[in-house]
Amino acid sequence: MWTERGGAMGIGYEGRTIAELVGELRGLRVTTLVDVRLNAISRKRGFSKRALAEALRAAGIEYVHRPDLGNPQDNRAGYAESWQSETGREARLRYTDYAIATEAGHAAIAQLVDLAIQQRIALLCFEASELHCHRREVLAALHERLEQLVHA
Template sequence: MVELAGRPVTHLELTKWAFLLAHETPSHGGASFYDFLPYKYGPFSFALFHEADDLVRNGYLRDTKADGREAWARAAEVDARVGNMPGGLRADAARVVERFVSRTSEQLIDYVYDAFPWYTSNSSIRKLSKRPLAKCAVYTVGYEQWSVDQLLNTLMRRGIVRVIDVRRNPVARRYGFHKSTLTRLTSRIALEYVHFPELGIPSELRQDLQSDDDYASLFDEYTTSLLPRRQDAVAEVSHLVSDKPSVLLCMEADPAMCHRTRLAAVVSSQTGLPVQDIRGAECELTLS
C-alpha cells in the first residue's frame, strides 16, 4: 500500500487503510492478513507495526515524516513488489488507496470511527462504544492459530479485564505470545496480566504424548498429583476469577487437550463459578 500511494504514508494512514482492506473489500486482505483491536486512534494492529519495523530493519521500508507525523516510505533501492500480489488483493488494495489517499488524517479517522464504532472503545479522541464487562466465571482460552491482535480484541469484546497465564514456559515463536511481549501489549489496552508458571505442566511430563489416552493420563496426573501441591496458587487464582472477569490462558485451542480445563474445574469447585471457554461460548456481558 505504501508503493501504491506513491508517497510516504503515515503510520495512522497505513493502519487505517489496512483495516479497511480487511473489512471493506472482497479479499479481506488475504487469508492470513492482520487482525485489529481498539486502540488510541481506533483500529490498530500490533503485528502490523512489528512487521513494518522488521521491513525497516531489513531495508525494504525506511522511517520518515509526513505532515509532521511518523511515516514509512519505500526504500529507494528496493524494487516495487506490488506486481507479486494476487490480482484480487492488488485490485482491492489499489481501490482502498485511491479512495482514501487524498483524505486528511482527521477525515480518515472520522470515516473509520463512524463506520466501525467498536474500535473507538479505547480511543483517546472520542468514544462511540464502550468496552463491555463480563460476569465473573472461570473463563479459559487458547491462542493457537490466532494472532495476538485477534486474541486481545476477542478478550475485550467478551468483557475480560485480566489475563491469567498458566503456561509453564511462556515462550512462543509467534509474535506477541512471549511473556515479556504479552505483558507489554496487555498493559497498553488496560488488560491486567499475571503469570502462574507453577500451574503449568513441566516439559518433561509432556514427552511422547501420542494418543488421547496419553493426554488423559497426563491430565489425571496433573489433577491428582501436581495441583494438590499448588494449593496456594490455586487459591489465588480462585480469588482472582471471583474478583473480576479473568481468563486462564494457554496455547491449545481445544480445551479438552489442555491442562487449563482441569485447573478450571478445580477453581470452579472452589468458587462455584461456571467454566466457559471463550472460543466455544459467549460470555454474559454488561456495559461497564
C-alpha cells in the same frame, strides 16, 4: 476457542494473532489474563511474556504469569491423546498430582478464586481446545472452589 466456568474462562492462542486474542479478550470484558504456561515463551510473535504483557496493558488488561500451574514439558504429549485413552488419562492425572493436588496447587487455585471473585479472568495457554490442554484441569479446580463458596 474459550469456555467459561464459574468466574473464569479459558482461552488458547493457537491459530491467533496477538491482535485477535486481545480483541476477543476485550470483547469478553476480561480484566486479567492469567498465563498458566510453565514457561511464558513462544516462537509465535507477540506471545512471549514481555510482548504479551505489553499488548494486554495497552488494552487495559492485567497480565499475571502463574508458572506454578504450568504443565511439565515431558507430560505435554499425553494431552494430544484423548482423555479417554490410557495415555491421555495418565497425563491428566499426572498433571493434577503435580500441580493441582499439592499444597502449592491449592494455594495457587485459592489465589485464582480471589481474582475470579473480584474480576473477569481468562486462563491462557497455547492449545485452542481445552480438551488438549492442562488449563481444563485448572479451570475444573477453580470452578469446584467457586461452587463451594456459593454453596457455603
